[in-house]
Amino acid sequence: MKKVITLLFVAVLILTLSACKGKDADFSDGKITIWAWDPNFNISIMNTAKGIYGDDVEIIIVDMAKGDLETKLHASLSTDGDLPDIVLIEDYMAGKYLSSYPGKFADLSDSIDHSKFIPAKVAIGTFDGAQYSVPFDSGVSGMFIRNDLVTDADVAAASIAGVTTFAQFVEAEITWDEFIAVGQAYTARTGDAFMANNFADGGLFRTILNSTQSWYTNADGDFEFNGNPGVEEASRIYKEIYDAEVMFNGTSTEIYKAATDWATWVDPLGNGDVATVTTGVWISGTVKSTTANSGDWTVMKTPRADITGAVNYSNLGGSSWYVLADGDVDESVAFLKAIYEENQDNFYDTILINNGAIGSLISAASSTAYTANDPFFTNTAIWNDFALWSALIPAIDYGFYTYEADEALMNAMPAFLDGTSSLSTFLNEAEVAAKSKVE
């Protein structure tokens, strides 16, 4: 009896100890594990890369929701948990990860030639003088508009100087107020929304903010909302959109469709419930996924904020690949270098055509795929436009805390939108909340 118990006890101990066994330091198993999000974009692009690179190495691509990936990455990095070899990190988050987990990401300064990539993009993945990223896609923004739904009359109703027809409109550099005026005419005529927006999400806010050449922070890197012209203007535009109601069939109708998550924001793009979307170029893959709409979409420049210094070029999102120092660094770097730096088999042309991805490799933009006309977008060279616009995006140092600022602003915003707090009260409140998050 005693022996049995002792045996059992030893067995349990051995099991536990083997379960507690740390990860092997030497992790060269001929496999590369990659974490990324968005099956229509990043995942699809990595699958293309995998196809080009061949079968020498087994590449495992794991698709996760973006928020889940970020949470899992934080948890694994701070507890030595399960980590991939390569991970996709959004540009807004890069500084946060690099500064919070020193030594966890592989220094790629010597293994990747960063001079071949757009400098602003390289700067985002640079920390303490070392380059950690393999720069990936640009988040250059544009306004996608349905040419079969919006009419000359809608455009004319907005009385924009020198613009009376739809054809003139899509070539024009408009302001957000002009955008709203066209939207009001459109909604008053059709009863449909002109755009979809999730007012709890800061995406559109950041798009507007980036185009004003400012960010959530001042020159010292501290949060500054109140008295920050860019933040004030972006807030004003949010409220203008929120308040822009028109009468349709006797009922007051909003020009926007309230989205509550990614799906409710994206679905109207396919079924004609909204006529425009203003966001990063990465949405083009989703727009094109409804093939029935081919020829119905046109792309124009991003609307501009109505303050000095604001331009019709902006950025939303965009991300880069990072290699984990504890993973299989050599194999991962060899793979990323072949595809993303050396453009094996014209990789960038393929992902441009298939996914609408504007890469950050400078030489790739001069390929013929960029100047080709896309039949989906009324046979215009939209990729060439996006590539040109991406060079004109105001360069911004996003700092470490974009999402902390975002959350504080969006949490305080409902009271501003429904009119219970003034602009300065709202911004003060958000600023205090944001600062308390990072102190």
Next chain:
Amino acid sequence: MRNLLQGFKNIIKRILQAIKRRMKKIGIGWAFIIPALFFITLFVIIPIFYSMFLVTQSCRGIVCESNFTGNIDKLMGDVQFRQVFKNTFIFFIVQVPIMLTLALIFAVILNNPKLRFRGVFRTAIFLPAVTSLVAYSVLFKMMLAPEGIMNTAISFIGISPIGWLTDPFWQRVTIIIALLWRWTGYNMIFYLSGLQNIDKEMFEAAEMDGANKRQTFFKITIPQLKPIILFTAVMSTIGTLQLFDEPFNIIRGSGTTASTMTLSQYIYNLSFVYIPNFGYAAVISYVIMIIAALLTIIQFRIMREEK
């Protein structure tokens, strides 16, 4: 003399044998509990001590520095902490009394032997408690979406759509409704079993004395159920303080989180969503522990005084 010595030896021998037997018994006992003890030490006791150490740390990812007073200062000036504290208490103060009252009413109704289909009703009311938290949260999210079934239904009776998931006030209502749906049946089961343990003779005696239903309920049912009411109140209090799943799954991603973020969700955000600060997250955890202990002590006191 020799006999004496022999007797002495025998006594010692017996004592030794007794000790040996005893040791054998103890040994077997230990063998049984050591595996459990090992895991409890590894997963409970060590983490508790580690959390005490963490409280003194201020972290940024894996970069930590010793800063206990800094953590306390931060707690004092933390506006977000005040907000999540307020949210948690709104849920606690509004939801727990409604839920326990409803559970008691359901239990009394379903305890009536004359009621038909009792089993069906009991099962129906208890069933939410066995559904997965995430699954039901996702369903609630779908039903309460801006163009979901709920808003469609109320539009038929002429009410304009409600921002269940987006409006800060209605977000709280949504969470409270979800909690009521999920947990009322669970508490009802405790009351039902309590009701079945009350001696029927007491009710019969009350009836003989001419007591009406209301009097019976307040003078017999409630006092008899007191220990169970205390138990459910304590469990619900602790449950609400640990509230996480519903706000996380229903509200997050749909609307702003300011009015529904709970203490537990704040700890989660501090650890995994914002720049991870395990030190400060541990401080907030201790705050929850202290609040839960205080509330439980208060509830015990109230119950004892009424006795």
